[in-house]
Amino acid sequence: MKSAHSILEHVFGYDAFRGQQQAIIDTLIQGDDALVLMPTGGGKSLCYQIPALVRDGCGVVVSPLIALMQDQVDALKAAGVNAGFLNSSLSMEQASEIEQALLNGELELLYVAPERLIQPRCLNLLKRANISLFAIDEAHCVSQWGHDFRADYLQLSLLHEQFPHIPRVALTATADERTRQEIAQRLDLQNAAHFVSGFDRPNIQYRIELKDKPRQQLLQFLRDEQAGNAGVIYCLSRNKVEKTAEWLSDEGFNALPYHAGLPSELRAHHQQRFLREDGIIMVATIAFGMGIDKPDVRFVAHLDLPKSIEAYYQETGRAGRDGEAATALLLYGLEDVVKLGQMAAGSDGNEQFKRLERQRLEAMLGLCEITSCRRQTLLRYFGETLSEPCGNCDCCLQPPVTWDGSQVSQKLLSCVYRTGQRFGANHVVDVLRGSTNEKVMQFKHDQLSTYGIGRDLSVNEWRAVVRQLVARGYLRVDADAYGALCLTERCRALLRGEEQIQLRKTPAKASAVGTRSRTVEIDEQDVPLWNALRACRKRLAEEFGVPPYVVFHDATLREMVQQRPMSERTLLKISGVGDSKMERFGNAFLDVIRNHEYPE
Incomplete structure (x- = not known):
């Protein structure tokens, strides 16, 4: 043995x-x-x-x-x-x-x-x-x-x-x-x-932003931070997957769609390309990703809110399997909460299942709206404690500004109550801002005491208040009533002025978080050798009909660059080089290292 x-x-x-x-x-x-x-x-x-x-x-x-x-x-x-x-x-x-x-x-x-x-x-x-x-x-x-x-x-x-x-x-x-x-x-x-084992993935930078022209936000992220990198973009619907992949292709990216409605042969072909080629962006529903072994996925982006923290954690975990820096970007809006709530309400599960689904969705929204370290909250959900803020999420790198939202919250909660807890966020905000649109007039909500008392805040600022009150449990979204806002028992103390609340201030424009490079760092003088080793790996992968990472991971190639082994004995000391891979691939990489022209 x-x-x-x-x-x-x-x-x-x-x-x-x-x-x-x-x-x-x-x-x-x-x-x-x-x-x-x-x-x-x-x-x-x-x-x-x-x-x-x-x-x-x-x-x-x-x-x-x-x-x-x-x-x-x-x-x-x-x-x-x-x-x-x-x-x-x-x-x-x-x-x-x-x-x-x-x-x-x-x-x-x-x-x-x-x-x-x-x-x-x-x-x-x-x-x-x-x-x-x-x-x-x-x-x-x-x-x-x-x-x-x-x-x-x-x-x-x-x-x-x-x-x-x-x-x-x-x-x-x-x-x-x-x-x-x-x-x-x-x-x-x-x-x-x-x-x-611990849930923490310290190499992943978690960033969550409000949807504000999401295509422009995604485009800026891809061009400024992820040029040439492989990644996964998740969308809630098949239609959005196809439209996003087509749009990204038109913008010059190597983007492929993946969802359960595509022919199985096409799905398999796209998956093979993602695994075996460099720089592919897969735009997908959650049908894609479980068990993906590709180690060099540098980013996972969500264009819609995941339905639970478990789903978010697993999907973002597909980035940075090699331990190198990776980014998880999530763009979300209140409409995502309504849509997911309606999906849960319409499921075949029993009432207990639907209640748990709502709780999971509320926890996910809570992660989006917090003003403290996201990683601490994420780990706490799984029963783990991180003693210090992580320093590698957007809340740590660019701490949000907070303000006393007690009075505006009272206005909003009161307006929800006076409109009968039958209307969604858009209508409630219209009443607060004194809109004269047809729906407000039809229901005579211009005659309510809360009509027009919120003209000092913009529509986006009021929507931010709604999201945060939902996330913290003062309001709930009734999926059975087309997204109607309803009061919860928790809101009583806030309405009576017995409780104060600090809210996250909505930024005028979402700004990119200062972030370290998202690519594998190689010293400038070693780039030619790095590229030569990658070319050797690609040639061998094509010859054997396997993804490049099956030959060697990036971490193994980087160690070759640093150690420059010249013999089989020294190459076997490199992490990831076993006896069989030494026999199959070793001499090809040794030839590259031995024959490379090194700078004086």
């Missing part, structure tokens, strides 16, 4: 475990179960890959990511691991070959889609094979209260029933305490060891 550390060094090319990796790996090697919560980019895959290689037999990985299995298997093969997958993309002959390899004991890791695994034929196959462990990836998909529920995951408790002596590990990057409990209960992992 090989040691875990030997496999880490010689197969994967790393000299030390990170965080809780070794404890998780030891647990599985000993035959015990585990539930692992680890942020994106934290090294989850090694937690089941290494035990599968140490233990006798083949590790079975249950994953919903059919479109990505090929790349995951290619990456393992590049590291010298005999891996395969079973999903609907294979022909009968191809699937039969994989099944026979499993029965012959030739496979070390096998990826299986959940809908295939739960079929009697597949279960019978696994019972005839020698299985070392089961890894259930993206385990939050089992939670009916979570943001990415998959019905097939509900049946995965059968692994415990039919394979009681084989260790199981469930892994996810996103789960609050409630979702963790549900994962443990539904997968029969109540007695498993729980490993919860």
Whole structure:
């Protein structure tokens, strides 16, 4: 039996475990179960890959990511691991070959889609094979209260029933305490060891802005900060995805659309281009992204409000998996709250589900409207404490100006009450500002005592007050009544003058936060060698038909630039260079380094 550390060094090319990796790996090697919560980019895959290689037999990985299995298997093969997958993309002959390899004991890791695994034929196959462990990836998909529920995951408790002596590990990057409990209960992992790593991704800069000509805001962000970088832009609707991708293409960006309504072949083609080419921007709905292994995504932008903090955390976590600086930009407006509220109200869930969805949406809006460190609030949501402000979010880098909004809040709450709690923000603001439009006159709201008492604030300033009062729980948006504003019990003390409130001041114009470079920093004199190594990587990736990061990550190339290894022995000391990659790719990179003309 090989040691875990030997496999880490010689197969994967790393000299030390990170965080809780070794404890998780030891647990599985000993035959015990585990539930692992680890942020994106934290090294989850090694937690089941290494035990599968140490233990006798083949590790079975249950994953919903059919479109990505090929790349995951290619990456393992590049590291010298005999891996395969079973999903609907294979022909009968191809699937039969994989099944026979499993029965012959030739496979070390096998990826299986959940809908295939739960079929009697597949279960019978696994019972005839020698299985070392089961890894259930993206385990939050089992939670009916979570943001990415998959019905097939509900049946995965059968692994415990039919394979009681084989260790199981469930892994996810996103789960609050409630979702963790549900994962443990539904997968029969109540007695498993729980490993919860920190949620903090300090390399990601969180920035949240009010929508104010969002296309111009996005264009400025892309041109000023992200020129040539790969990124993901999330939109709420398929129509907006397609229009945004088309507009960005017209503006000179390499932008591709991705949503569930596109033909599967086109989705797969766009995903392959994103993974294998440099500088691609994917404009997508939430149908895109889970399990994306591309390490050099430099930004994630949201053009609409995510429906929960869990969704926001997971989607932004797709940036900066390599540990380099990355940016998460969110543009939002009150109309997003109304739209998401209506979607939740119209869902097939029961009243408890709808209530939880509203609570999640309110928490997300609260994150947008806070005036303190966003990272502290984000981590607190997941039960983690950050003792000091992070210094790498917009609220830390450019602290917002606050003002005493007690009196204007009373005016707004009073106007909501006097108009009958039946109207949305636009109408209430019109009444406050003394509008003479048809709707105000039709309902005779020009005769109310609150009519015209808010002319001193602009429409945008009043809308900011509405958002902040909703975010802090003094108002709620009734999705069943077309976004009508309603008072909550909490507003009583504020209305009576027994409570004061500080509000965020609306900036005259959204300004870019001072930010460090978003690209990998290479000394000027080393840029030619860096470019030569990247060109070598691209050539090898095309030759082997894999994404460039499967050959080597940027971090590995940067270390080559710094260390300039001239022999196989010294190249093997570079992080990410294992024995198999040394044999496959090493000489090509050594030739580049040896033959490069270095400045005097």
